[in-house]
Amino acid sequence: MSVIFPEGREFEFVAIGRLCIDLNANEINRPMEQTMTFTKYVGGSPANITIGMSRLGRKTAFIGKIADDQMGRFIHGYLTREGIDTRNVVTDKTGAVTGLAFTEIKSPTDCSILMYRDNAADLKLSPTEVSEELIASSRMLLVSGTALAASPSREAALLALDYARKHGTVVVLDIDYRPYTWKSPEETAAYCNLAAEKSDIIVGTREEFDQMERFERNPDRSDRYTAEKWFGCKAGIVIIKHGKEGSIAYTKDGGEHRARSFPAKVVKTFGAGDSYAAGFLHGLLSGWTIERSMEFGSAAACIVISSHSCSDAMPTETQVKDYIERCERGEITAG
Numbered sequence: 001m002s003v004i005f006p007e008g009r010e011f012e013f014v015a016i017g018r019l020c021i022d023l024n025a026n027e028i029n030r031p032m033e034q035t036m037t038f039t040k041y042v043g044g045s046p047a048n049i050t051i052g053m054s055r056l057g058r059k060t061a062f063i064g065k066i067a068d069d070q071m072g073r074f075i076h077g078y079l080t081r082e083g084i085d086t087r088n089v090v091t092d093k094t095g096a097v098t099g100l101a102f103t104e105i106k107s108p109t110d111c112s113i114l115m116y117r118d119n120a121a122d123l124k125l126s127p128t129e130v131s132e133e134l135i136a137s138s139r140m141l142l143v144s145g146t147a148l149a150a151s152p153s154r155e156a157a158l159l160a161l162d163y164a165r166k167h168g169t170v171v172v173l174d175i176d177y178r179p180y181t182w183k184s185p186e187e188t189a190a191y192c193n194l195a196a197e198k199s200d201i202i203v204g205t206r207e208e209f210d211q212m213e214r215f216e217r218n219p220d221r222s223d224r225y226t227a228e229k230w231f232g233c234k235a236g237i238v239i240i241k242h243g244k245e246g247s248i249a250y251t252k253d254g255g256e257h258r259a260r261s262f263p264a265k266v267v268k269t270f271g272a273g274d275s276y277a278a279g280f281l282h283g284l285l286s287g288w289t290i291e292r293s294m295e296f297g298s299a300a301a302c303i304v305i306s307s308h309s310c311s312d313a314m315p316t317e318t319q320v321k322d323y324i325e326r327c328e329r330g331e332i333t334a335g
């Protein structure tokens with residue numbers, strides 16, 4: 001195993017980053033201009049992953065900031081009901097608002113997100129509000145790259161990385177690139193690279209790694225090149241996702257593991273990465289092989305992309321295993 005998790009910790013997983021709202025179009029297969037109604041869900045990539053980990057039976061906690069409004073209270077209540085520890089979910093007192101993500105589902109393959117993130121509460125999390133004790137009592141810390149997009153959340157996330165290093169907590173960086181949150185691609189590359197240097201596991205799509213490599217020579221967009229670079233720092237596992245084509249995990253010991261994707265009746269494509277991450281990390285914590293963990297993540301992703309929501313559709317372990325068995329029996333086909 002290229003990454004060893006510390007034992008005897010109160011929490012198995014803690015994430016730092018945004019807690020937001022998804023407003024998913026009810027009238028699907030049409031552009032946003034013609035969409036009249038939406039269903040509200042808890043959203044934000046790290047929130048979705050944490051909910052996924054909790055559904056998979058993991059003891060989880062969250063470090064973040066919510067608005068002092070109805071949306072913030074909705075998020076807090078949902079996390080609590082999901083069994084996620086919220087002692088480090090801080091309420092903003094400056095009048096910041098909850099980030100909103102309106103989803104446009106034009107077709108199962110043509111989806112986009114319209115984000116409202118001006119004065120978003122999640123980016124107001126300050127370093128003094130990050131609990132060192134919570135990170136020290138967790139086996140794994142997941143950092144969402146978007147938390148690095150602006151101060152003071154940027155410094156809070158970097159401090160969390162330092163606390164994790166000090167206490168031997170395994171760090172997972174999900175690059176989670178959302179262009180509208182950043183000032184420039186150059187700024188994104190600088191801060192995501194800084195966080196990646198301090199991370200044990202790095203997860204991103206090929207396009208997200210391209211974003212970080214804009215000043216380098218990787219003209220063939222080689223996944224192996226990308227992974228090797230991070231093995232020269234702290235990383236033990238680098239995962240590069242390729243949508244429907246599956247994903248590749250490289251390990252520091254020279255391993256290269258490919259995961260196929262499963263068939264799915266796709267409603268929308270977003271949520272794939274978050275459910276994949278939850279499934280994969282659950283597998284690693286269970287002591288499964290990289291291949292089995294990736295396969296589990298891929299099946300979890302199919303369940304979410306076949307559903308209307310991201311957070312609410314996060315599956316249990318039984319649901320994922322059942323999905324894999326049904327695929328093996330040929331009961332699920334793409335469509």
Ligand SMILES: Nc1ncnc2c1ncn2[C@@H]1O[C@H](COP(=O)(O)OP(=O)(O)O)[C@@H](O)[C@H]1O
Pocket residue numbers: 205241242243244245246247260261262263264266269270271272273274276297298299301302305
């Ligand atoms: N259309 C699809 N059909 C089946 N599985 C998919 C599909 N899209 C994504 N997945 C699964 O979800 C994983 C993550 O999806 P990807 O689109 O690469 O990430 P992200 O959602 O972060 O952009 C993929 O590696 C694959 O296993």
Ligand SMILES: O=C(O)C[C@@H](O)[C@H](O)C(=O)COP(=O)(O)O
Pocket residue numbers: 020022042043044045046048101113269270271272273274275310
């Ligand atoms: O991350 C957000 O702020 C929006 C998410 O809640 C949304 O559902 C989504 O885009 C998930 O994206 P993915 O898993 O990276 O595809």
